[in-house]
Amino acid sequence: MAELQKDPMTRGDFLGFGVLGTIVGALLTIPPAAFILGPVIDVNVRGESDVPDDWFRAGHVSEVPPDEPKAFVVAFPLNQVYSERQVIEEGVDTQEQTLRNAIWTSWKDLKPPGFIAELGQNRTPGISREQVIEAQGALNVLSSSCAHLGCPVRWLVKEDGGEFLCPCHGGIYDINGAYVGGPPPRGMYRYTYEVREDGYIYVKHEFDVGGDKGSQKPFVI
Amino acid sequence: MGAISKARSQAADAGKFVADWMEHRAGVITIMEHFLYEPVPKRGAWIYTLGSATLFLITLQFLTGILLLFYYVPTTDHAWNSIYYIMNEAYFGTLIRGIHYWSANFLLAVIGLHMAQVFFSGGYKAPRELNWIVGVVLLLLVVIIAFTGYALRWDQDGLWATVVGMKIGSYSPFVGAYTIQFLMGGDTIGPATLSRFFAIHVWLLPAALAPFIGIHLYLLRRHGVFGDEMEYRERMAKLQERQRLEEYEEYEDDGEPYVGRRDRADRD
Known part of the structure; x- marks a missing residue:
């Protein structure tokens, strides 16, 4: 392989470039990546939440x-x-x-x-x-x-009681929050x-x- | 010779001088010719303006967006108020934000028409596949810009649309939850979400959009919107040959030497 190259590269050169490239690449990419991915690291690695775990x-x-x-x-x-x-x-x-x-x-x-x-x-x-x-x-x-896509459900009074209705896509729940109809995959x-x-x-x-x-x-x- | 016609001829001379100067040093007129002149069939030529309409609306977005940035504040306690200021206090605020809002809506509609035109005319076929792919990238970028822009209003409408959009995205396999946490800047929507949407809407994606528009236009001019590459080259060659002959004729009559290629406006 080496003799086909115009500018022959030895194993040492290759290793050197590889190591140097990795170090420089890491130095250039890790700080900005960590900078913008900070919240994802906080939530998933450090297990932090934006809302305190209090009552x-x-x-x-x-x-x-x-x-x-x-x-x-x-x-x-x-x-x-x-x-x-x-x-x-x-x-x-x-x-x-x-x-x-x-x-x-x-x-x-x-x-x-x-x-x-x-x-x-x-x-x-x-x-x-x-x-x-x-x-x-x-x-x-x-x-x-709403258990579907998160819109705020409201209580809708009807003649025979009432139901929780989601204004976005029409998810319906009963007084206990159990699923009645519409797109939600589960109850509230x-x-x-x-x-x-x-x-x-x-x-x-x-x-x-x-x-x-x-x-x-x-x-x- | 009246004063007006004298002034006019002087202005024309000055214009000619500037055009020549720029052409010799930067090839401006050659580039303009290449970008502006394109043979299209006479019948149904209006359908070929959809791409230009898209470009025009995106340009409007950039311009009005820059203007809005003079007043908009991307914080949860001031975002709504700053837009209220734009809409009620700032001079022509309603107009500037109205253009930004409506041209964003029309932009998506026009992109749909543009894609439909390219699809039904088979404009995505070889050798233009790459331009279709670049176009799809542009579409995705525009859709994400539209999505992130909606949240910046920080009113009930924008907030809940954002919540729904992010919940939809969170169902993507494997990366869904992480992507949404990245967008939200945490595990709930909040001040970080607004800052991030602002950064994405105003800097990240427009900066990504611009080079892709450049590639889209370059590929468009490389292959033309109509006919295959050979046809197009022949047509351009014929067009340029005809222009050259016309110029020769003109300068032979004047007895002036031929200096360089000039555009049509110079000759009049």
Whole structure:
């Protein structure tokens, strides 16, 4: 081979060029690639999320009406670029950006626990330990983000009750968020939630997929 | 000789001088001839303007986009407000943004017509396959630019369209989720998403689009829009021969020496 080349290359030259080329190539490509792929590395390699893994207060159980669902808006803090916690603390006049999710809550099959009617609408400060367990078992805490392509679903009142309808492509769910019709491949996603003794519903920015699958992070919104 | 006709002939002389000067040093007129003159059949010649219409609309996008950048701010707390300012306060803001918006919409429609014309006339066949491939790359670039531009409005319409678009993309096998995380700048839509869409819409893809437009035009002129390569060359040769003869005739009458090739406008 070598004698066919106008400018013969020895094995040493070849090796030298190869090593040098690899080093220079790496020096030129790794910094810009890591620079723009940073978030992908953070999420997939370091397992970070833009929303802190904390509990956030949604609303009081007494606010969930017995006959229809109720949407609570939860503003999750968003740790992205200029909204990172460190930038907020040390930066100039930076405002924290939030991810405002509408969270649909309803009583399973519209059967609220007996004590809810007694609470009334006055957001009674506390409920007992038994009532917490009772309320937790009777609640649906659903993501408004449609299981199809993520548009926000809304409650549509009909003569025989109602349904969750997605405005984008017509996905339909029942009061418990179970799939009724349209393009979605499954029912509405359920937030990981808990009811505490102050009577409030607390959610994490993650979905309870149920069974042995545990939880998953909401994607996109 | 009146003053007006004198001024006119002086201006023509000056123009001729500048054209000659540029032609001798940069071959400008040869390039212009090559890019502007193209034999097309008389019947249905309008159908050959669809490519030019696309180029015109893309040029409009570049120009109005540059203008919009003087006021637009790509942050989540100011993006909507800055567009509100453009639409309500800035001089001709409604017009400039309107042109950007409507020519973007028409651009996709005209690209569809342009592709249909090339497809039904068999314009993608040998030796023009590569130009079709380059055209498809251009189409994809334009579609992604349109998608990323939608999000920059940062209103309900743009946001949810972006969410739906990214969810669709996330179902791509293997790379889907990573691509969307790259676009979003994390695992949720947020400030990073807007910054990234801005960078992609305003710098990355337009910068990628420009050279591909250049290649598209080069390949177009290499093969012509109509007839095969040999036909085209013959036609160009005949056209140039005729022009040369006309020029000779003209200069023989004047008794002036032939200096160089001039375009039609110079001779009048």
